[in-house]
Amino acid sequence: MGESDATIVSMILAGDPRGLNRFLSRYGHMLAEYIRALTGDDNDLFSAVYEDVLVDILKQLRVLAGTHETPEIKKLSGKGELLRPIFESAARTVRRRFPDLLKASEEPKASPLPVDDLAAFANSIDHVDFKTLLEGLAGPERELLVLRYRLGFDYAEISNIIREARVQLEERLVNARHHFRARLFASQQKAMV
Missing domain, CATH: 1.10.10.10 (Winged helix-like DNA-binding domain superfamily/Winged helix DNA-binding domain)
Structure with missing residues (x-):
């Protein structure tokens, strides 16, 4: 599983299910941790947010690639180079579709420890x-x-x-x-x- 991000994206765009499996192996746990921090233990909400985020990321990969031979994909020579674009897409999705997750609540008051x-x-x-x-x-x-x-x-x-x-x-x-x-x-x- 030592593929570069470019190879994984090319596999996804070609419809190879191994591409999505490798993408999730590399980035899925980080996305899950980010989304779980926002949704808490609400599994239904977590599932809805995670699904929407993944769909938007896959759309973003298609936009990034156009076709899997474009220079943008070839520039992804190593591992982890998709990390920032993935989280940019995730943050946009959360802000657009689930704005209530990011509403500020009452600020906790400090209680200093003696x-x-x-x-x-x-x-x-x-x-x-x-x-x-x-x-x-x-x-x-x-x-x-x-x-x-x-x-x-x-x-x-x-x-x-x-x-x-x-x-x-x-x-x-x-x-x-x-x-x-x-x-x-x-x-x-x-x-x-």
Whole structure:
């Protein structure tokens, strides 16, 4: 399964089912993680979003290729070169078809952890339910945290994916980290009581 992205796209466009299998093997888990961060445990919503995102990505590949002999496809010489276009397409699909997923909810209030409790917090971090903490954040914050910290995109890539100025993006990411940290500390304070 060492094919380049160009080979995989050519296989998909030629109707070879192995192309889609290889595409999903390479990128499907990252797409699933991104979409799961936005939809939470709602499997029906997850399925609908994932299906729409995949359909749009396949359409985008056809547009990118025109025919499977175009120079744009031949430029995809390595692995992972489709990553940014895939997530740009996914972000556009989510924003266009599922705007409610990205509506901001009420901002959580910070609840600082007293310095004396830091040792207890450090010892109890293994028992944190990060999934629940992440689901408690607003959709746009979950999206940014997953793109940056789970999928490893840098600020410039995220800025291109979600079509937002880098300065605004950095500010929103700082706020998202702050809100996540506040929820984390609050959950630890409850656990220590």
